[in-house]
Amino acid sequence: MAYRETEKMRNRKAEARKRIIECTHECVAEGGFRSAQITRIAACAGVATGTIYRHFESKEDLFAEIFRIATQREVNRVAEALATEGDPVVRLETALRQFAERALRGPVMAWALIAEPVDPKVEEERLKFRRAYAELFEQAIRESIEEDSLPVQDARQSSTCVVGAIAESLVGPLSPAQAEGADQADKNDHDPLVDSIICFCMQGLTGTRR
Amino acid sequence: MAYRETEKMRNRKAEARKRIIECTHECVAEGGFRSAQITRIAACAGVATGTIYRHFESKEDLFAEIFRIATQREVNRVAEALATEGDPVVRLETALRQFAERALRGPVMAWALIAEPVDPKVEEERLKFRRAYAELFEQAIRESIEEDSLPVQDARQSSTCVVGAIAESLVGPLSPAQAEGADQADKNDHDPLVDSIICFCMQGLTGTRR
DNA sequence: ACAAAGAATGAATAATGATTCACTACTTAT
């Protein structure tokens, strides 16, 4: 009875774990899950490959955790935008814009979260992610319909279309613009591209020219 | 000087090649490019793995060819629907419906063509595929704008949104419905799901309630 | 029937990348 886990050790381990998570996030944001190999992540975090496995059961588990974290952040932003007071359609538009802007700011990560093929455990997280979005957008659409701010429609389906329209708009730019995309990252909040996407989506929802 | 390639042999080879192509198509339609391994394809086509390489330079080349063929078929259908006479907006709607129905009928193949990550040579084909669609839908949208049948908009962007809305609508059903999807394959031409997608898209394009 | 040429074969090889594990180094309590 000599060694007993102490606070100091717990902290150190927690830090290592955090570092691994951050590096994985970084790798995924750079090239998607596909390019995030354990070896690369380990090197980036400054630990041995084996160390990864002291902190995570498997690559799948690690990825699932990354996914959960990244997703939570996105969903929270949208939820915030939807939680304000005022015209429900305006709130919806704001939330969609939020979503589109964030996605276009980090297209590789957005693609990884939305469409990149992943292993089952990660896919499971993705389903929760989708459900979370569905609940948010759908709910907002549904409320708007009840208030006669939107015409009657299949809220779930409309929500899907909206997410798809935005996703596709960024998958296109993905192959050529990957490198340059990072440059124009955080400067302008008023991209005409976003405007035209949002315009399409809002028209799709409202059936009203804007 | 004994053996000289004869007509009979040429035919036999051509048949083998065709069989390989068909089986590859089948495998891709079943589980995407990812699940189409050379061994599986060879087994399905009733030849040895090595034989595949007598007909195709590499897996990438084979896939590129499959992609080209499948794509050509899809694009042709849409082109046909767009080539008719009459109200350009109606033609557009018909073409979109065509596209959506076909995609939802074979969602795995559609996903493979639209969004599955693939090797560079295949990705190159995908770019051509995208360009072909862009040219079709965009052109139609552009013409409609000129005739004042559609409000002024970024035709390229709208086309992207439309493709995305449809694609996302089928990616959702993909994971759960894969198996059952095949069953309801070719029966009904009037799916309410398609209706609501098309409704959203047309409203997105026109800004008019329908 | 025979020999020359090509086609087909599939076991062996190569390449990639996740995971393990025998070992070392470090922490802690006595």
Add this chain to the structure above:
DNA sequence: ATAAGTAGTGAATCATTATTCATTCTTTGT
């Protein structure tokens, strides 16, 4: 200082697949 226990290491292993190539089988012209 020492022993007991834990964390970290990274080369070795395992698994998966594309690709090769020495060998066998077929076809063809004489």
